[in-house]
Amino acid sequence: MAWNISDFFLRPVILGWLFSRRERWNDLPRPLDQPQVQTLGVDPDRLILIGNALSVGYGVSSYDRSIAGHLARTISDSTDHGTVIEIIADADLTAATCLRELTGRDLGAQDAIVMTIGVNEALRLSSVVVWSRRLERLFRYLETNAAASLLVFVVAVPNAGLITRLPEFVLRAAVRRVALLNVASQRVVARHPRVTFIPFTPDLPEHDGIAALADSAAYPTSETYGQWAAMIAPPIVSSFVPTVSATRFIRRNEAARQAALDALGILDTETEEGFDSIVAQAKAAFGTDIVAITLIDHDRQWMKSAVGVERADVPRELAFCNTTITRTDQFTIEDTAVDPNFKRHPFVTGEAGIRFYAGVALEAGGQRVGALCLIDSKPRKFSRADAALLRDLALKVQQQLQVDVTKKKRSPH
8 A cells, every 4th residue: 555655744743733632622512411312113223323523423412413313213214113323432432442342242132333433543644454454353353243133334434524623734634544544444344244334425514625624613513414314324224124125135145045044954854852942941031922943945934943833834925034034133023913014914813813023033154044933922022131032042043053064964874
């Protein structure tokens, strides 16, 4: 990577200037309420918004009026679900400290993480090579320690001067570094299928050249944050709407998904203690009428293990678990009778009388092949702790699937 020699000499000057402005920046208006926003709705999508600059909420007094609040409302308007966003905002956050913030945190109930980082690296003229390495470590940590269904969105580093006034000599160097960081980010993201890069190029405050921009003193308003949220939301929304994005995902990947299921060699086999014991654990933990391990085959749902119901095939188009495998994470309906998508389902209105459903997708070979599900004839509340426990049990099922595959490979027949 080419190194601009002027940046080498500018860096200590800029760092000194940034240090001198710290106290003034700390006095800027920002939210002081609890760092969480939520919208009303069933089966809420849960996100973490982590970052500096954009996430901090400079210029507004509450997170509800910041980009977090607008993002939650924009997502819910498109999904017809609730949205809960936990905010981890720190003006000093970097890619390295982002990893430290997420390390050890319970991510089990989250559907996605949205990152708005890189402004500090741009202002400090940090090494692009180091930036790339830190992003790589961050993504690898999430791949290893979070649910396989967790989605990660990296918002492009915004142009310098978007949030607050900067002197011209800082702006010029930072603008160059922002461009380099964003190119590097896209290269790293391209190596991680669960990570999406979100372009973000909002209009800067009106100005006549970079010198005039340096003199602008406009801070974002709630309306401005709303406009920015509308730019960031579409890729996130497309991941949360099963009737749109997930259906396209199935059509595009159904052959690979079916191949991954077939490779397990498990369809139409007898019950096995390894799977039955997990179903028994789930039954004891949740006490629902039915617990089942289901696999979604061509046009049917087949049950590997079940309690409370006979192991019979179910037409795929009627299977709740067929929806689960299109979701980004756990799928829950606390009361089917009031759910707009399922209240007229024949398994709800008919003899089966399903009023509650919760399922977590099972993965094999990188594909969603089935689900561990809970079904009850009465509506139930399903907490984050419940979701985390069901997710843990689903991971045990996935491990058992892998054990079976390994045994078959070692078998002489």
